[in-house]
Amino acid sequence: MNIMVALRDYKQHVQAAIEAGVDCIISGAGLPLSLPSLVKDTNVKIAPIVSSSKACEVILKSWHRKYQRVADFIVIEGSLAGGHLGFLLENIQNNSTQKLLDILGEVKAVVKKYEALYHQKIPIFVAGGIYTNDDIKQALTAGADGVQMATRFIATNECDASDAFKQAFINAKKEDLSIIKSPVGMPARALSTPFLKKHQKITKCFSCIQSCHVTNAPYCITQALINAVNGNLDEGIVFSGTNGYRIEKIVSVKTLIDELMEGIV
Template sequence: MNMKPLIIGDLKVRIPIIQGGMGVGISRWRLAGSVAKEGGIGIISTAQIGYDEPDFEKDPIKANLKAIKKHIDLARSIADGGIVGVNIMVATKQYESYIKAACMAGADVIISGAGLPIKLPDLVKGYNTKIAPIVSSLRAASIILKMWDKKYKRCADFIVVEGPRAGGHLGFTKEQLAGDLSDFDTSIKDIKNYIKVFEEKYQRKIPVIVAGGIYDRNDIKHALSLGADGVQISSRFVVTNECDASKEFKEAYINARKEDIVIIDSPVGMPGRAVLTPFVKKVAKGKLPVKKCFNCLERCNPNEIPYCITKALIEAVKGNIDEGLVFCGDNTHRLNKITTVKEIFEELVF
């Protein structure tokens, strides 16, 4: 079984590997552009993407919207004609503005999760940007595809099916995460079978991308054997020279043991997988007062949330791990050295 190019409408992806969007500041222009150059799809996370812009403290949303174009342009400058996209969380405050900014900046694809991206087809009208929802179950896939079909006469250009072994925010309950994770294989097959009706209706293939727990060639081969058309990989790209995170952030990955990878509660309202940092231990003991709101989440009351996720993620990406939140996938403990994007592709492609 050899890896075949991934065809998404009029886009031809030479290597069917998507680098997952990781915020805050983990996957920006340098990482995304480098992945695109190697023949995969490089994804920039728009989550507080402008955290290091001069005007971020004063007007975070304005800084982020400006940074979206900046990072897409910079990624393209090193991508050698490769495919560059963005990941935009549905939970983002002014979600519509972020989508428009990405389209205007010429993003090839938009991947959207952390909620149901029901309005996404309407927001990309007039642009050639390809769109994909992130789903974790057949139910979520059916809701989105039926709604897009009924309301916009549109289907997804591809679908990212994210499993329980992924990093960051997870579309599963804590109970599900504590149970048998092998059921995910069945979900992939069910979704693949379910979308056939939409493929027939719209006379086009809807590629399925499997995400979560993809580490080596065997994982890729397993996903392809289930009918997947490609994979999304995130954690492995963190420990590369090209990753936009700090040296300390990368070292937190390399030093993490299996028992250091835990499930936490996120202010987004979903469980998340992260490294057990001193910050995570502190949060487990009680709520941390929010001193400043960065307007990152649509449904967020600073007086009710357990901590400010923006502050925690910015501290981490800057290298202050003791006060930071370090999201990661469940294979992170297997990482033991800094490598390069090129070396990862050379290892994984077959």
């Protein structure tokens, strides 16, 4: 289960996930410094999502010092990803897969130390802008153990978002992608919708994000994301990775996986 550190009830979400029997908790949108203590005495694996080697180092050092615990794997999310981004606004523009692979090299150098310390392999997955079979091969050649993909899988039969949500990707052009300042306090990549052009009144606060306050947030991010997934794009935000405009049709997950994995053992 993916649980954002920025959630107001982060601890309760983690506890509920453990009680429900999850195998692993992955946490980004902040530094999951307390995560080892929350999964103590369980077999639940833990993995941070990082956007820099610095964040990775801070997390691993803190987990080692306080809990003598290491990450079971690491996800690096680069600035081509969809949704909330762990970068400053000025560092998001003009980015490339190469930048993600540079961060991979830096993270690998940090992780090596902890692999030696704990005598265990710590797999690293890269995310953000991975779209084709060639992208996966490039990431693996650069030393990634795997990739995490989101945007491409939205256009599958199995994705449970509404047809309108999926159709928004098929209709999208490159210029429809934009970086927004989310009420969460982080930049985020989304497809332009009429909603983003007008200010919304918050009618119900979910009290979800620590840094978001109902009095000064321009709109409720949770409601906007739910609206979009349910097909109400006029009142919704459609998060998308930088390749969202490349989607042309909806396929089955099997077809997509077969295409992505061709020639990869």
